[in-house]
Amino acid sequence: MMISDAIKLLKEVQTLSTDIKSKPLNDAIVELQESVINLSNSYLELREKYNTLKEQVSLSQNIYLDDDGFVCVKNDNRKFCPHCWNKDRKLSLMPRHGVDVWAPHEVPKPYAFDCAGCKYTVYSANEDIY
Numbered sequence: 001m002m003i004s005d006a007i008k009l010l011k012e013v014q015t016l017s018t019d020i021k022s023k024p025l026n027d028a029i030v031e032l033q034e035s036v037i038n039l040s041n042s043y044l045e046l047r048e049k050y051n052t053l054k055e056q057v058s059l060s061q062n063i064y065l066d067d068d069g070f071v072c073v074k075n076d077n078r079k080f081c082p083h084c085w086n087k088d089r090k091l092s093l094m095p096r097h098g099v100d101v102w103a104p105h106e107v108p109k110p111y112a113f114d115c116a117g118c119k120y121t122v123y124s125a126n127e128d129i130y
Contacts, residue, residue, distance in 0.1 A: 068124040083120035092117040
């Protein structure tokens with residue numbers, strides 16, 4: 001039985017109870033209807049949380065770190081912030097172009113990419129990452 005079926009059944013019981021004209025019975029039916037509606041709302045919230053977690057698990061299976069330490073998603077050429085992913089499981093897009101750190105011969109990865117969300121910096125040998 002679905003929650004909508006229970007609500008329909010309660011409405012039918014309430015209609016039948018009008019012939020009995022019992023205030024305690026009608027009050028109990030109304031209270032029961034409210035409980036079923038609250039249960040329905042809780043079910044919808046849990047269903048939404050379940051779907052969100054299911055999407056996160058599915059996404060996590062397609063995540064990897066490239067050689068520079070950027071978070072990548074399979075079949076997607078964009079690069080994401082490893083700090084945002086590790087902390088909040090959010091894919092924060094990194095900028096396409098890096099900033100030269102002014103010491104190309106001293107640093108093996110002379111281009112800096114700063115996350116707009118958390119300001120975390122990833123270094124790369126490539127000026128353009130995608």
